[in-house]
Amino acid sequence: MNTHPTGGIPRFPAARLDPGAALWQCPREETGLDQMNLFAEIRLAVTGALDALAEDSVLPKGLDLAAVAVEPPRDAAHGDMATNAAMVLAKPAGLQPRAIAEALAARLMADPRIEGADVAGPGFLNLRLAPAVWHGVLRAVLVSGTDYGRSTLGAGQKVNVEFVSANPTGPMHVGHTRGAVVGDALSNLLAFAGWNVTREYYINDGGAQVDVLARSAYERYREAHGLEPEIREGLYPGDYLIPVGEALKAKYGDSLLDKGEQFWLAEVRDFATQMMMAEIRRDLALMGVTMDVYSSEKALYGTGEIEAAIETLRGMDLIYDGVLEPPKGKTPEDWEPREQTLFRSTAHGDDVDRPVKKSDGSWTYFAPDIAYHYNKVRRGFDALIDIFGADHGGYVKRMKAAVSALSNGRVPLDIKLIQLVKLYKGGEPFKMSKRAGTFVTLRDVVEQAGADVTRFIMLTRKNDVALDFDFDKVLEQSKDNPVFYVQYANARVNSVLRKAREARIACDDPLLIATDLSGITHEAELTLARKIAEWPRLVEIAARGNEPHRVAFYLYELASDFHALWNRGNDEPALRFVQEGNAATSAAKIALARATGVVIAAGLGILGVTPVEEMR
RNA sequence: GGCCCCGUAGCUCAACGGAUAGAGCGUCCCCCUCCUAAGGGGAAGGUUGCAGGUUCAAGUCCUGCCGGGGUCACCA
Numbered sequence: 001m002n003t004h005p006t007g008g009i010p011r012f013p014a015a016r017l018d019p020g021a022a023l024w025q026c027p028r029e030e031t032g033l034d035q036m037n038l039f040a041e042i043r044l045a046v047t048g049a050l051d052a053l054a055e056d057s058v059l060p061k062g063l064d065l066a067a068v069a070v071e072p073p074r075d076a077a078h079g080d081m082a083t084n085a086a087m088v089l090a091k092p093a094g095l096q097p098r099a100i101a102e103a104l105a106a107r108l109m110a111d112p113r114i115e116g117a118d119v120a121g122p123g124f125l126n127l128r129l130a131p132a133v134w135h136g137v138l139r140a141v142l143v144s145g146t147d148y149g150r151s152t153l154g155a156g157q158k159v160n161v162e163f164v165s166a167n168p169t170g171p172m173h174v175g176h177t178r179g180a181v182v183g184d185a186l187s188n189l190l191a192f193a194g195w196n197v198t199r200e201y202y203i204n205d206g207g208a209q210v211d212v213l214a215r216s217a218y219e220r221y222r223e224a225h226g227l228e229p230e231i232r233e234g235l236y237p238g239d240y241l242i243p244v245g246e247a248l249k250a251k252y253g254d255s256l257l258d259k260g261e262q263f264w265l266a267e268v269r270d271f272a273t274q275m276m277m278a279e280i281r282r283d284l285a286l287m288g289v290t291m292d293v294y295s296s297e298k299a300l301y302g303t304g305e306i307e308a309a310i311e312t313l314r315g316m317d318l319i320y321d322g323v324l325e326p327p328k329g330k331t332p333e334d335w336e337p338r339e340q341t342l343f344r345s346t347a348h349g350d351d352v353d354r355p356v357k358k359s360d361g362s363w364t365y366f367a368p369d370i371a372y373h374y375n376k377v378r379r380g381f382d383a384l385i386d387i388f389g390a391d392h393g394g395y396v397k398r399m400k401a402a403v404s405a406l407s408n409g410r411v412p413l414d415i416k417l418i419q420l421v422k423l424y425k426g427g428e429p430f431k432m433s434k435r436a437g438t439f440v441t442l443r444d445v446v447e448q449a450g451a452d453v454t455r456f457i458m459l460t461r462k463n464d465v466a467l468d469f470d471f472d473k474v475l476e477q478s479k480d481n482p483v484f485y486v487q488y489a490n491a492r493v494n495s496v497l498r499k500a501r502e503a504r505i506a507c508d509d510p511l512l513i514a515t516d517l518s519g520i521t522h523e524a525e526l527t528l529a530r531k532i533a534e535w536p537r538l539v540e541i542a543a544r545g546n547e548p549h550r551v552a553f554y555l556y557e558l559a560s561d562f563h564a565l566w567n568r569g570n571d572e573p574a575l576r577f578v579q580e581g582n583a584a585t586s587a588a589k590i591a592l593a594r595a596t597g598v599v600i601a602a603g604l605g606i607l608g609v610t611p612v613e614e615m616r
Numbered sequence: 617g618g619c620c621c622c623g624u625a626g627c628u629c630a631a632c633g634g635a636u637a638g639a640g641c642g643u644c645c646c647c648c649u650c651c652u653a654a655g656g657g658g659a660a661g662g663u664u665g666c667a668g669g670u671u672c673a674a675g676u677c678c679u680g681c682c683g684g685g686g687u688c689a690c691c692a
Contacts, residue, residue, distance in 0.1 A: 074635070084634065087672055097672075121635045122672065167692070207692050327688050329617020338690070351619060358690040365692045393620045394687045417621070461629080464621055466685085468628075477654055480641065492653075499652085541632050553630065560639085567656060576652070615653080
């Protein structure tokens with residue numbers, strides 16, 4: 001469904017909005033179009049032709065064209081693009097699909113970009129485009145550089161992406177790492193597609209777990225003074241708190257020793273939390289992740305924000321005191337009917353109403369979270385995205401209910417659940433020491449695999465399926481490794497440019513832009529050009545679904561088409577990018593390679609992966 | 617038991633409601649030893665867990681089952 005809020009895909013002459021728009025003064029393709037998103041352009045040609053047919057009374061006037069799609073055919077033998085227009089319109093128009101398709105085909109053939117239009121299958125219209133169209137795409141890539149594919153789909157709307165939000169009670173582990181990577185890449189993607197993105201981290205520093213942190217740190221503080229720490233059941237045993245204990249000693253000396261909890265709990269808690277957050281920021285930085293905003297749960301208490309959010313809901317008759325039914329089927333052992341303050345989340349799609357206050361009258365964790373999301377709504381975001389671990393799946397409906405209620409249904413909340421990462425080494429499940437408190441941290445992963453490799457691999461799966469991560473395989477330099485495969489393609493592009501310069505073939509972008517590309521005619525070359533032309537469309541599909549993994553898959557396909565062409569050059573010298581002694585032909589082929597490299601760089605940029613220039 | 621996610625080739629996974637469901641690995645066959653680079657080309661392999669339904673069109677949407685995982689009031 002290529003539908004869009006405004007009905008139809010808008011046209012984005014993004015380069016005109018760009019400061020570098022002057023580049024567009026260069027010679028235009030003979031088709032005279034900007035061709036940023038070729039699929040959008042051709043769709044306009046199709047809908048234009050349909051309008052003309054309506055004008056000529058071949059079709060009824062006022063047909064809804066929203067369902068008309070122009071997309072790449074699954075099978076390349078079907079041509080370059082296909083449209084479902086005839087099938088979609090047959091019923092409302094009261095005509096046979098074939099009749100519509102043929103009339104549309106005749107009309108479209110007047111377009112110089114369209115060389116062939118064949119009716120096929122149940123009513124598809126397969127379009128074959130002029131080679132000049134693909135040449136125009138390559139030129140557009142070189143002109144726009146890594147801005148090629150940028151979209152205004154988001155129309156500058158403000159979107160908040162909340163991710164990681166790990167409890168500040170210890171270092172980040174592998175699971176957090178995947179959430180961090182997905183959130184960051186999604187943010188990049190949405191920014192590229194025209195949204196105004198805020199990356200945000202919600203610090204869960206208001207609950208009982210930070211008291212546990214404080215008590216655990218206090219034991220390390222005692223340890224720093226040469227006393228035996230008492231790491232009781234329920235405290236955090238990890239070694240990572242030893243430096244916290246030492247820091248506490250440095251700051252407080254022995255003034256906190258042998259004192260009751262009431263004397264030190266709040267101070268130690270704040271101190272330890274801050275140290276943990278500093279650690280987390282450093283870990284995120286290791287992965288190349290920078291948050292725009294850190295919001296604190298604790299800071300919500302005492303400001304009246306929680307009360308205000310709950311009162312707002314109460315004003316909508318969504319807060320009441322009542323007794324919940326026990327969970328259906330399985331009643332907990334210690335279940336007892338209990339009157340609580342409840343949020344009527346069932347009014348907004350949840351299965352049961354949810355408590356916002358504990359039996360002792362204090363807030364549940366849900367209450368500050370409601371206030372926090374209300375805060376995001378009031379900050380004027382047009383859309384919210386939360387990235388949670390999959391174990392928080394049960395939390396989705398109530399959170400959506402809260403946002404729906406508090407924004408009067410105005411602000412959509414999309415929640416992405418991140419599935420497990422299963423670690424392996426050499427094909428064997430990877431476990432670190434079983435010793436209590438040790439686990440595989442983000443830092444371990446970055447040290448062993450590197451941030452770029454980790455990021456790419458963690459984006460090679462949809463967020464909601466488990467991911468296998470093998471420390472050996474991800475570093476393998478072979479075509480079995482998708483990171484290497486994509487990076488290698490980029491390295492080869494750079495190799496082409498190097499060789500060209502060695503052969504004294506000028507290949508700066510301005511020269512390539514002005515070069516005659518009509519020599520790009522071989523099927524393997526056009527296949528690559530077609531894949532490049534899909535990039536802007538892929539960006540919009542991925543952004544619309546909040547699915548950054550699509551970028552990784554696309555890059556793999558693009559690299560695959562590039563490698564295929566490269567390999568053919570081994571057998572057919574005419575397909576090599578650098579043609580010794582023939583600067584003109586070389587320039588055209590180099591332009592194709594360079595365009596490939598530009599799109600790989602743009603895609604890796606979204607994934608947050610640094611392109612590798614050379615591999616030796 | 618309720619809710620959520622997953623179920624596609626032997627394995628790991630793709631597929632914005634579109635045509636004959638695609639890649640990689642593995643298997644089998646053929647080729648190469650090039651300096652354009654970590655091999656290349658080809659083949660076999662499927663009732664998309666099952667059964668209904670909606671649609672011109674379903675792996676995709678709806679309903680009910682089966683299997684796996686997660687989760688289930690006073691933890692976040």
